[in-house]
Every structure is written in structure tokens, then in C-alpha cells.
Amino acid sequence: MGKPYRYIGKATPRRDGAEIVTGRSHFVDDLRFERLLHGKVLRSPHAHAIIRSIDSSRAESLGGVKAVLTWENIPDLRYGNPRVFRLLDPKVRYVGDAVAVIAAESEEIAREAAGLVEIDYEVLPAVFGDYEASAPGAPQLYDEFPGNVLPLGDPFLGPKSMVEIATGDVESGFSEADVIFEGKCGYDNLPNPMPMESPRVVALWGRAAEGPDAVTFWVSNQAPYLMKAVLGSILGGNVDVRVFGGPCGGSFGSKLMSWQPMCYAALLSKNTGRPVKVVYSKEEHLAAFTLRPSSRLDIKVGMKKDGTVTAIAGDWLIGTGSYSQTTQAQVAVGCGEAMLAVRCKNWNVKPRIVCTNRTASGIARGFGGQELKCALFPILSRGMAKLEIDPLDFMKKNFIRPGEGYLWRNAQWYDYRGIDFTKMMDKGAEVFGWEQKWKGWLKPTTVEGNRRIGVGVGVHGNADVGEDVSEAYVRLDGNGRVVVHSCLQEHGTGQRSNALKVVAEVFQTPLEWVSMTPADTMVNPFEFGPFGSRGTYIILGAIVRAAEDAKKKLFELAAPMLGCDASELDTADGFIWAKTAPEKRLRWQRVLFQRTVLGYGRFEPDYSLSNCLMSFVEVEVDTDTGKLTLLRVVNATDVGQIIDPQGLEGQLCGCLGTAGIDSAIFEETVLDPLSGRILNANMIDYKWRTSSELPAIENVVFETPMPTHRFHAIGVGEIATSPGPSAVLMAASNAVGVWLDGYPVTPAKILSALGKLGSAGKIKDGANGK
Template sequence: MEKKPYRHIGVNRPRIDAREIVTGKAIFLDDFKMKEMLQAKVLRSPYPHAKITRIDISKAEVLPGIHAVLTHKNLPKDVQKWRLGNPPLIPVLTDTVHYVGDAVALVAADSVEIALEACDLIEVEYEQLEPVYYTQDAVKPDAVQIYPELPGNIVPEIEMVGEKMLTHLVRGDVDKALEEADYVEEGVYEYKKFASPMATEPPGVIMWMDKGIVKAYATTQAPEVYNMTLNMRTGMKVETKTFNVGGSFGNKSIMQTTSAYALALAVATGRPVKMYLTKSEQLLIHDMRIGCYMDCKIGLKDGIVTAVKGKWYLDAGALNDLGHVQIAVGMGEMQVALGKCKNWDMDAKVVVTNHVQTGSVRGFGGQEVKSTLMPLVMRAVAKANIDPVEFCINNFSETGDGWYWRDSQWYTAREQEYKHCMRSSAEKFGWSESWKGWNKPTRVEGNKVYGVGVSMHGNADVGEDNCEAYVRLESSGYVYLHNSIPEAGTGQRSNLRKYVAEVLDIEVEHVIVVEPSTENSPWDLGPAGSRSTLTTGHAVTVAAEDARKQLLEGAAKNIFHCPFEELETTDGMIYHRDNPENKVPWIAAFEHFGLTITGVGTYYSDYSKSNFGIYFSEVEVDLETGITKLVRVLVGSDVGQIIDPATLEMQVHGGFGAAAADSGLLEESVLDEYTGRLLTGNLIDYKWRTFDEFPPFDMVIEEGQPEISRFKAIGFGEISGAPGPASMMMAISNAIGKEFCEYPAHPRAILKALGKA
């Protein structure tokens, strides 16, 4: 379809918060103070698994400036009923600790320094228990039981808002398809290094009670989801306000332990309590990317994957907030990528271990499943000697294919045409020149070998969950947009006002985006899964169209005396399209001065359309040292319609980091199995790529104009880096001449694969 010219859509516009950010005037949670606000700190366990045999808080309690010291022995009565995890089964504090960093005592004081001093004064004796660190050990019949509430260390399945999460995908006759396949490959693949997304702003909350309602200021990217999950765990009504959020990458949506601890202290003291993690705490005890272990078998016939059968374990660490949802989304994303496969038997479990807690992270199940499933799939593709780009083109879902999504319901794919984008991306990368065949380097320069790789991804969460928006017109010509999406660094609130400005044909500066608060903003899940471009964008568009219709109906009735469809509005003026010189301002269309016009827009969840990403990478491997470098990257997608070019480019670059693509080469939380401690508690020991170390980075962004909404746009940020790790594993395999798949690709692992360790 021909691309339509727009006034604002597809054109770069200054962000609402741009000046405040670059001048340092933007307000973040850590800038905010309340009267009588207390500071919270946590005494944390030094052991991965231990029973508390004695705890004495008497010295800490009498320290001047201390207002509460809570342990499992003296929690307020209401707090004793609260439960963490999903489903919520784990008490807030118990006499057993389950990972290094688990909470032993909660302290509220006049200052952080006093709270830390009080933690040092608490006397604790432990009986160490045997830990279990890996899923394959945790599910053995004789394994150590971590929680009495979770027999066999398996987290029970859940329903979320009435949806039964898809955790066992069964389609067709998988055994018959395997028998008929040309190639069958099976193996175990892992993606288990608990990468930290490391948002620039650490997680933090301020919580207090107000007339029986929990009030929160939080660094969450999804205040409505934050409210919902906190209510589910405490049974209390919650209202949340956000300031600027200094990045989230999905990782600060819920913050279940930080929030529960701060709220417990607020209940105990009757005062506002602030808990704000340090950068080290963010790296050591906050939610990491969930671990992944897959034992799987796949069948390939005539170049098409026809059967997938296996077991998939997600390692939740000691606690997880949305593990079953991550499984359910990952199950759907398998079917999107392998869209021609009609035979499935994939069973998945969420397993607890004595490791750092995990949670939602950018990629949300899909990155984990692609990093484990795609290397196995590509092993069969290599046996068949098929070009991997051609495999992607022939296997990715198209219109008329379909999938079971997270809610266990079937969706037939629509507007699903990505072959052209794959081919144009491969051409720009120079794939045909670089690809020399499976396990063959692109070139050899002394002891340096080079290889290329590719992987793909798609996610129908772009249409997930219902949402609402209000657009309020004032007679002055200014417009207010009400929606609960906060600014988490992506510029999404700035982009949403462009939808309003486009519909009403006004300058974007005349659209004021109301600060998000769940007390006065309508429901929205938040910018997860790349959903807000389509879902929130649609709701905002419909609300603006509703307001525009009411405005023109008033003008038609009171001034022009014609059908309202014959009227137009531009820059706050209304006119008949046949006589554009005769204009009246908006105020003339209002029945009474001082009143406003409010339009309402709603989106209802629809999982029949996925987005798409293809990821090409080239690596350099030093055969003597095993050091691997990323030489260049190209990311390709068809986003339907670009809303803001600069924002899109930023999202694609952001997908490279945030524990996304570069978890293939660098990022991991290093565990000392002897002590159970993570050894990566700072930004020197936690290896990640700095801004000045990015490789040459290219993009192919097409605009296919699918009929999915008025502006035909579909989000891409969630998956933009997700195929990267698997792509890098293929590139390394081709460079060194043998299959390789270990995340991240340490020099020692490379040397071991070369027989040089």
C-alpha cells in the first residue's frame, strides 16, 4: 500500500522532556522528598540457603533515629498475610533464607546511614542448608526442597486476569512428523547467566498509607500492572504515580520485593518510607533475566520445520513475578518464527533455585526461547545444507498461518508479510558475499577468523491487553491527553501526542500529556512487548477522533448548519471544506464557555498480528586467545509506519544493550558456587559494552502499511535485540568451523571448542 504523507507521523519532533533532561531539571524519584519520610534498608543473607536459628534486634531498635526493625518474628499482623511470587505463595519474611541477598530484617530510619548502622547491629546465627543452583538438579526426585510451599521446586501454574497461561503447547501429531522428517536433531541448550538489564536509574519506591489506601511513588514503567500485582500480593488497594523513569527495559515494572519491604515498613511506622536500591544492589539482588534450559528434538522436511518436541525449564532463581507469562509468550513466539510447523509437544515449567530472583526483562520469554531453540533448529538446517536466510524466509509465519498465544486461544495471522524485508536486509548486509557455507569462515587473516550469522524473531504481544485513553479539548485550542503510560526513556509519551496532533491537525506543542497517575488516568498495561505503538496508539487515536467529532458536531449545529462531515479543523480553527476562508475558532463550537469536550478511546487485545525482526552479525575470533569481537551488525524490520524516526533508531540501538543482543558475548552474573554469591556487583566486574565500543550498526526499516490501525504502525523495541545472541552463536560457529553455543562466548569456551583449553 502507498505510504500516506502526514504532518507529524513519520517526522521527528522534539520530545516533551528533552530540555529538562539535557539541563538536568527532569524530576526522578530520588529527587522527591516527603514530610516525615523514612529511609529503608535491608539486612541481607550471606548464605544461599540457611535457617535463621537466632536473631537479636535489641541493639538496633534502640539506636537513635530508628523507627522500625522487622523480622519474621514481629511482622505486623496484616503483613503476615502477604505473599510474594506468582502465584503469591511465599511469605514476605520467614525463618529461612533462599539466596545470597535474601531479606533477613527490614529497617526504617531517619537516614540511610542510620539504617545501615542498625543493620550492622542485628545479631544473626544461621544453620546452613544445602543449596541447589540449576534447574536440572532442582527437579530431581531427591533434590533439596527450597520452599515448603513449592513441592518439587516447581511453581504451580497460574491464571492471570482470567487467562489460563499456555505452558504446554500440543498441536498435531509430533511423533509421526518426526518419523517422516528428512532430518531430526535433538540436544540440550542453555541460556542461564542471569543477565542484568541495568537500567540507568536503579529501582526505587516511596510508599505510605492514606485512609486505608496504599499510595506509591515508583520507578515503574507500568503503574497499572504495578498496582494490580501489589494488590494481588497484599490484598490492599494501591494508587501509583510515576515521575520520569530512568530506563526500565521491562525490569522495573513490578519490583515485588522492594515494594513489599517498603510497604511493610510504612504499615509498621505509619509514615512514608523510601527504599531506593544502590547500583550494587541492583546488580546483586534485583530481578535478573530468567534462566533457560531446553531439552528438545526438532524435525526438518523439505527445508521446513515440521515437528518440535521437548521440555523447557525456566530457572526463576529464588523468586519470580511473571515466569508463567514469560513461558506462555515464548510458546507463542516459537510458533510465530516457525510458522509452518503444525506439530508441537513442548512442555514448560517454572523452577525455583537458590539463585538471585528473576523477573520481566526486555525480550520477555522470547529472547530466552530463541537463544536456546534456534541453535538447535539451525543444526538441522546445516545438515540439510540450506542457506539460513532462505530458511528464515520460508519458515516465518505469513498471513493465514497462526498460533496459540499466551491465553491458550488460537489466532489466525493477518497482515503478516515479511519476506521482502528479510531479502532486502540480507542484501544490505551483503549476506550472499559473506556467507561461504555452514561452519566455514567468511575470511581468514592470520590467527583471526571471521564468520557471519543470522536469526529472526516475532512477537504478537504487540496487540496485547485492553487499554483506554481520554483526549480533552479546551476552548482555548489546547488539548490534554490522559493515559497512564509513564516516560521511561523511550519518548513514547512524546510520540503519543503526535497521534492526537495528527487527528486534530494542530501543532504538537498544543497537546499537553497529563502526568501519569492511576488515580486520574485510564487503564493501560504500559509499554511492554512493544504494545503501546499499536494498542495505546489506537486508543489515543480513537479518543482524538471522538473529540474531533464532538467538536465538529457542535460547530455544525450552532454555526455552519450543515452535516458535520463537511467540516474540517486545522490549528484550532473550524471551516467548511468548500469555503476554507470562512473560519471560526474552536471556542465558537462549544455550547458554553468554560466547558470542555472529552473523547474516549479503547483498544481490545488482539494477538493476530506479530511484529518481526531479523538480526545479522559478523564476528572476529582470535584463534590463539579465544577473544571474540563483534565486527558489524544489521537489524531489519517492517514497522508498518514509522511514528518518529529518531525514537525508532534509539529503540533499535537500545535493543543492542539492556541485556539483549550483547548477552551473546559479554553479559552475565557470575556465580561462585562455593559461597552462592554473585561476583559481579559493580560495573567493572559486570561486563557490558560501553557506548564508545559499539560496532558499526546498520538498519533496514520498511513501512508496509498493514491495515491494523489508522496509522498502520507496529512496535519493534521489545524484540529489536532479541535474535542477536543466537545470531552471534551461528557467526562464531562459522568462524571457528564447528558448532558453538555458550552464552556468553567466553575466550575459555572458545578455546575449549577449539581443543586448546
């Protein structure tokens, strides 16, 4: 059956493609400003210390230095959840915490000036372990948080956000179980989303038109409007914030935590009257920006022989590092995502968020759910193994289906209105060859000498596909062209190009007749931004509604000219006609003579749908060296309707990077347990996958139309990273025949599990060939 669409589902070039391939895509650092100053951050060498005194006079007197800001000479600006974290504080809480910010004529001068700031620190004991953080006598990061425990809940999510998974009665659930087991697992290796472009911003304080309390930002981000709201709330109600969102060199959620560099640039600009650029070096990006939260689960599970989970109870410990912006929201979403993936009537899982003396955790793809489930599935696997349940059967049985429901991030119950994903899971299994390759728990698929192959599977879904609000205008101009007003910024998913496609589809115009405003908060309505795969359903949904509204208004204007009712009209390629008399065609230009038509669209949150991705992985383990090689990945999903096949392919292949599957194999942030210094804060020591090591990836995509909305599509990009890591752990355990519990599965962990490492970490039994 042919597709009914002119553009949707077909490969069309990205609108920004020519700019990208010619180097004319203007990322923040490519913009040119007159009289630009360069901002640098002086950072703490200590993990925990009080600044007894700070003297910036020598730095200030260096030629070319225009401003030096410290906690003593800036306003007490605070942000985070709760809003107690100061922009610059007399106490530093991690190696790399900001102490002073400097604006100078060049980066070199700013760097030199940083070396001239004299600081007298009173070094305090520090705490790095999440369990140790709440031990009696542990160093306290904040007076407000005894035991270094942060309050749960995020007011942003509503009055009653999800602070635990608590439903039913776990004791009666355990009494129904055929097997009860306990387990601990941590996904605590702190991978970094590490977009290629580090955080960066230019700020200019003061604009002639809007007055002295106006500040403009050009920032690498994925949500200009949200940053406008965030910065407005930090800088105060009188400050008019304008944010330009241009091309963004990757974010994966992380750059929503850009309030600090944005505030540094804004205050330096206010102080100097000149535009100020702050560009984090890659080292700052890795050591003083966002990591994934750490996650440790300690639970008891009841399970029946048929794979029914009767009860889950226990503790979930989440490490947020030096502060929290969104960790509570990640916990709330993570709890909901666990309920989507594991049907269970009786839950009692208590999260606890602790802060420690390392750089903060924050947003990364998988937003809380990946963190929880990478710890949950390895524990559930033990029960499946006891009962000899195939994990594919377990996941098919337990993933959300129509007629069921779940608690979501606002602690409200939602009846699921989406589709059944079982068929796509079966197809994924068939393409992967699961039936042939799965030999049972802790059983390798094949063994050839020292090479053992194992397989694993994971699943993930997210009801944030319908999160938060989007608004858009669609403007029809006198020349018959269509302009979309949206604050949607391009950060790599191609969603701006997709917006043009759906609007061209509504009007049946040539694609090139549709264009889009820059993501400038001054000219566009509210847009939450593309998070949680919400772009396809919510952002495009608002834009489609705006287009339909504009089309309705256009038809109302055309109807009297064609002598019929607006409901009888149709349009394509800039002509309007009555369906009953298609030979009489009216040009848009005649209807729009000296007139602009403006349609408005708004999409309210809807948490009753979920996406789903299942990842099958095949790994090879060398039992002599402990090296794990990822051979093959099959991703299976159902997106309702493909909007852009190439863009979707790219999003799904993204399962490897951005703290995804490779966080189970080699990605980790290594903290020196004595100093708290990050030991691999550079792109040589922080490992990443190169082109020559790419596994085979096949993406199986179903299109079962979502019954709920026009074009029937649902986004999946955000969760591409999420099912894979626990699948790798499962595959590695099966390959070597021993349970592996820690991420990443390094050669040392494998050799240790095989009993080939001595207590001092030295290889035994001549395993290294000696």
C-alpha cells in the same frame, strides 16, 4: 511519494528533552520530601536457611532508627505466581534474600542499624543447578512445590494459558522428515537487564483526603497503573493505592517486579507515619533483583530438505531462581513466539519451571521468547547444516505469513492478519551483504592469519504487540488546547512524546498545543503499560480513539453553529469548517466556551498481529586469544509506519545492551557454585559495552502499512535484543569452524572448542604467546 502526515514519521524533539539535558528531569531520587526517612534492607548471607530467632532490639535503640520490620511483626503479605511468596519469611532462599527492613533518619544510620540486628540462622543445604533442583533428595525451597517444580500457567492470561507447545502429531511428523536430529542447548548465563537507575521508591501511608488506608507511591517503573493493581492486591482490598509514575531511568521490563521494595517502603511508612524512601544499591540491584530466566532445551527435530520443519518434540527447562512472578507468563509467550518464528505442524514441547537458591528471574526484553529461541535456533542450525540450508532461507521460509496462524499465550489459535516480512528480510540481507559473506555452515567468511570472520542471522517476532488493555481520555479545553489523560509513563522509548504527535495529527493542531497529564493513577484511566512493544498499536491506539471521540463530540457541538451536519466538518489549527464551505471558519474557543469536551478511548487485546526483527551479525574471532569482536550489526524490520524516526533508531540500537546481543559475548551473572553468592554484583565485574567498542549498526526499516488500524504502525522496541544472541553464536561457530553451544562465547569457550585449552582450563600450544 510524500508522506501524508504533518507529524507522524517526522523527527520531532522529545517533549521531555529540555528537562533531560538540563538535569531537571525528576527521577524518584530527585524528588524532595519533608521528614523523609531512608529504608534499608538487611539481607541474608546464606543461600538457604531458617531464621531460628531474630532480635532487633539493639537496632531499634540506635538513635535515629524509627522502625525495624521482620517477618515476626509484619502482616503475612504474599505475591508471585502462585501467590505463596512471602514479603518477609522465616526462611531465606538466596544470598541477599530480605531478612529485615529498617527506616532511619539517614541511610548511614539505617545501614548501621542493619548491622545490629542479631539473627540466629539454621543453615540448610542449598541447590543452585536447574537440573539438580529436581534430583531425588535435592533441598526443597518451598513445601508447596515438591521437586522445586512450579506449576505452569498464569491465571492473568486467562483460564487456559499456554503451558506447552502441543499441536498435530509429532510421530507422523518425524516420519515425514528427511533428517531427524537431537540437540541440547542452554541460554542460561543469567544476564541482567540492569537499567542504569536501580529500583527505587518513596511511599507515604495515609492521606488526609482518602483516609488512613491510603498509600501513595512515587516509583521508578514503567507501568504505574499495573503497580497500583499489584500493590492493591497485596496490601488488601481496603487499601487505596495511588501511584505516580515519573521519569524512569530504564526498566526493560524488569521494574514490574518492584513489589518488594514498594511493600517495604509502604510498611515502613505505615509504621512511622512519615514518607520512606527505599533505593537499592547497584549491588542489591545485581544480586537481589531480577535476572533473565535460564533456559535449557533438549529436543528432537524432524526437517525436510527444503527447510520444512516436520516435528519438534522435547523438554524445555526454565530456571526461575528463588521465586516466580511472571515466569509462567514468559513461558506462555515464549511458546507462542517459537510458533511465530518456526512454522511446524507437529509440536510437542513440554516446559518445566524450577526454583533454586539464587535471586529470582523475571522480566527482561524478549519476555520468554528470547530465552526459548536462543536455545532453539542453535539446535535447528545442526539440521540446516546437515541439509546444507542457508539459515536466511530457512528463516524467510518459516516466519509467520498471512494465511497462517499460531497459538498464543492464552492457548487460543490466532489467524495472522499482519503483513509478509519477506521483502524486508531480503533488503536486510542485501544491505548486510549476506550472499557474499555466507560461505556455508562452519565456514568462515574470511581468514587472515589468526583472525577469522564469521556471519550469523537471527529472527524474532512477538504477537504481544497487541496485548492487554489501554484506556485514555482526550480533553479539549476552553482555550483550544488538548490534554491527553493516560497513565503512560516515560521509560525511555519516547512514547509519551509519540502520543502527543498522534493526537496533534488527529486534530491537525500545532504540536505544542497538546500536552499530557502526569502518569498519576488518580487522574488517569486504566493503562497496562508499555510492555511487549504494545505501546505503538495498543496504547497509542486507545489515545487515538479518545482523540477521535473528542473530535466527534466537538463537531457535534459545532455543527448547529455552522448550520450543517457534523459529518461534513473538518478542523485544523483550532478552526472548524464545513468541507463544502471552507471560507466560513469557527474557532474552537467559541464551541468550547465554558465547556470541556472529553473523549474516551479503549483498546481491547488483539493477538492477530506480530512484529518482526531480523538481525545479521558479523564477528571476528582471534584464534590465538579467543577474543570475539562484534564488527557489524544490520537490523531489518517493518514497522508499518514510522512514528518517530530517531526514537525508532534508538530502540533498534538498543539491541546490544539490556541482556541482548552482548549476552552472547560477555554478559553473565556468575554464581559461586559453593556459596550461591553472586561474584560479579557490581558494574566493574558485570561487563558492559563501552562507547569505544561499539560495532557498526545499520537499521533497515520498511513501512508496509498495517491494514488493520489507523496510522498503520506497529511497535518493535522490545524485541530489539532478541534475534541477536543466537546470531552471534552462529557467526562465532562459522568463524572458528566448530560448533559453539554456550552463552556467552567467552575466549575460554572459543579456545576450548579449538582444542587450545587443557582440562584445567590452561592454554595449550603456546596460544597465549608463551
